Amino acid sequence: MSDSNTLAVIAGAGKFPVMVIEGAKQHGLRVVVLGLKEIADASLADIADEFYWVAPLRLNEWLKRLHQVGAKTAVMAGYVQKKSMFRRFGILSFLPDRLFLKLWFKDIADKRNDTVLTAVANLLSQHGVELQDVTRYCPSVLAPSGVLGAERINANLRRDIQFAWSIAKEMGRLDIGQSIAVKNGEIIAVEAIEGTDMMIERAGQLCKNGGWTLLKVAKPNQDMRFDVPTIGINTIENLHRHGAGALIVEAGKTVIVDMQDVIALANQYRIVFAAIDHASSINDIPIS
Amino acid sequence: MSDSNTLAVIAGAGKFPVMVIEGAKQHGLRVVVLGLKEIADASLADIADEFYWVAPLRLNEWLKRLHQVGAKTAVMAGYVQKKSMFRRFGILSFLPDRLFLKLWFKDIADKRNDTVLTAVANLLSQHGVELQDVTRYCPSVLAPSGVLGAERINANLRRDIQFAWSIAKEMGRLDIGQSIAVKNGEIIAVEAIEGTDMMIERAGQLCKNGGWTLLKVAKPNQDMRFDVPTIGINTIENLHRHGAGALIVEAGKTVIVDMQDVIALANQYRIVFAAIDHASSINDIPIS
Incomplete structure (x- = not known):
């Protein structure tokens, strides 16, 4: 059921995902939310057309879910506290999958936000999911x-x-x-x-x-x-x-x-x- | 008794002024220390040829003392914790004199270290005292x-x-x-x-x-x-x-x-x- 009417919202913490979801629904889209586990607010499930938890650093899980729900476009909204990645055992405590580890340790030159997120966006794109401007459906924010x-x-x-x-x-x-x-x-x-x-x-x-x-x-x-x-x-x-x-x-x-x-x-x-x-x-x- | 054999050391906190004073003395200079009140270490008086306390933000007091001891050259050594200037009542709590206030509020475009210290160096120079490379007499540091x-x-x-x-x-x-x-x-x-x-x-x-x-x-x-x-x-x-x-x-x-x-x-x-x-x-x- 892949269709251009579906938007996936990959949601971090805070209330911004709510505004993105509501904006997209007002645009007549079917909104499927992938909430980052232990980061996103569970109440997003109440306003999404469909809601799934995904592990923050398991990119293969993201892709499987995106394909399963038929999303060809996605936005990332909400924050992830990056400092938590520097706690004891670092990113390994987030149980990253092989796809993420390859990106983190092999594909990128440094770990700054733009570098990491651009690599994630490129990876999604290679698998047929285009990441869009997060304010596209809610420009009034x-x-x-x-x-x-x-x-x-x-x-x-x-x-x-x-x-x-x-x-x-x-x-x-x-x-x-x-x-x-x-x-x-x-x-x-x-x-x-x-x-x-x-x-x-x-x-x-x-x-x-x-x-x-x-x-x-x-x-x-x-x-x-x-x-x-x-x-x-x-x-x-x-x-x-x-x-x-x-x-x-x-x-x-x-x-x-x-x-x-x-x-x-x-x-x-x-x-x-x-x-x-x-x-x-x-x-x-x-x-x- | 103005002479080219006198070096004034304007001393802030820490041990670096000791090394500067000792280096200058080994070069045969008469070393006069102007210790910044409540910042410099009082024990600098033991190794200086002459020692005087000066208020940190009273530039006129600095100049009077520099002229009185006959110093035509000076170095600034040791640190001053700039964050203390942002405490309650700000720099006014340091009782700055009019010369400093003019520099701080009129002569300089911003309050970054280089801007402030260059202005101080220029002021000293206008009054006949050249500020020198602080490692000049102790390059081994x-x-x-x-x-x-x-x-x-x-x-x-x-x-x-x-x-x-x-x-x-x-x-x-x-x-x-x-x-x-x-x-x-x-x-x-x-x-x-x-x-x-x-x-x-x-x-x-x-x-x-x-x-x-x-x-x-x-x-x-x-x-x-x-x-x-x-x-x-x-x-x-x-x-x-x-x-x-x-x-x-x-x-x-x-x-x-x-x-x-x-x-x-x-x-x-x-x-x-x-x-x-x-x-x-x-x-x-x-x-x-």
């Missing part, structure tokens, strides 16, 4: 351009954004991480595999007088099939808890889960929240 | 090229060094930090203002199966007057405590405080310890 919250951008913050934007982009180009913390012309923290939340916590500890800014941006050549920058209300709660004063994301390339709630919470905490297209576009935004 | 310890470099580590070297250099070019942690083609952690020791701790937490590598390198255009990468036995203790398997530094541009002790300790903990000139020079080192 992407941050629109401009000041999104009630707080304005002042001259000092504008200078920090102009200073830090290109550095954040370089981190993306090198595929190190998506976020940096900046205050008054100083880079306080840079994200690597620890993830944005742990970096926010560190920035708060390093900058006890608060009022710092989180910049989270896409890579210069962001592959919208995977690893798209994503924020949600947890991000705002975490920023507030650790004294941040502003959150700046990249317009059109950042997923905002529950956008209205995120904006309301940022306003409640008086955190500046804006999305810009590039560093100089900040000049188009009136400052307070 | 610089890491020689090659495998320095007893542990050999294997093929896997060589690949990681080749992969991570250019990324570490980029971090230096952007003046973000000197160190990164890598394992099996993945960048585990990147240093910003938290300093190398805190980054080592984080890498250990993120990589519980251990065996990761610390790369600490100079900037592409390292100014040898300040901010020269420095390691010592504390670095090795810290690496061991957090499960690192290798320490790779840049030959000729890294200060090793107590080099023989550092090598002995790395050997005791079976940590690979090597200094290389550039990423491809690793090919000249025989692997085990």
Whole structure:
């Protein structure tokens, strides 16, 4: 029953898969969810047309299931905490299959996100499944351009954004991480595999007088099939808890889960929240 | 009594100032130490020809003292934990003078190390005091090229060094930090203002199966007057405590405080310890 009307959603953690599934269903697609075991939320089964668990690193299991359900297109949505792969016994504790081990140890030159995920996408493609832009069926989740919250951008913050934007982009180009913390012309923290939340916590500890800014941006050549920058209300709660004063994301390339709630919470905490297209576009935004 | 035979050592924390003072004295210089209050070690007074405390951010006090002792040349040695400037009340808690505040808030475009320290060096120069290469009188503290310890470099580590070297250099070019942690083609952690020791701790937490590598390198255009990468036995203790398997530094541009002790300790903990000139020079080192 292979048909072009079926979309497979390979789902990681968080609520973003819900939005992808709902968007695809509104487009009239039959949505089959492959939930990554111990990572995806079991409640996805309630909204999917069909739901199956797959082991995160058993690519052969993915392929068998994709073929069985007749999916020729797929999207990957939700996050996988990469740092868990560096726990004791490393990736072997995830019981990878031979297909994954060959990819991990033979096919790829390094283990950065883009390298690994591009190899996975290529492998799926070789087996007849095309990985698609994850926002294809839910474009409204992407941050629109401009000041999104009630707080304005002042001259000092504008200078920090102009200073830090290109550095954040370089981190993306090198595929190190998506976020940096900046205050008054100083880079306080840079994200690597620890993830944005742990970096926010560190920035708060390093900058006890608060009022710092989180910049989270896409890579210069962001592959919208995977690893798209994503924020949600947890991000705002975490920023507030650790004294941040502003959150700046990249317009059109950042997923905002529950956008209205995120904006309301940022306003409640008086955190500046804006999305810009590039560093100089900040000049188009009136400052307070 | 201004004379070309006097060297002022502006001293921060750690033991490196001792080596600078001893080296300068062996060159027959009169060594006047300006110890940064609450940062430098008081025992420097025992080996200096003259010793004075100066407040860290009172540049006018520095200049008055430099002129009074007749110093036309100076070096800056030892570290200052920059993260302390981000504590509550920020730099104001250090009671900066007007000269420093003008530099900090008016003269410089951002607060990265090179920007700040170059501005300080230029200010001293305008007042007749030339800041010199900090290793000028103690060149033997610089890491020689090659495998320095007893542990050999294997093929896997060589690949990681080749992969991570250019990324570490980029971090230096952007003046973000000197160190990164890598394992099996993945960048585990990147240093910003938290300093190398805190980054080592984080890498250990993120990589519980251990065996990761610390790369600490100079900037592409390292100014040898300040901010020269420095390691010592504390670095090795810290690496061991957090499960690192290798320490790779840049030959000729890294200060090793107590080099023989550092090598002995790395050997005791079976940590690979090597200094290389550039990423491809690793090919000249025989692997085990």
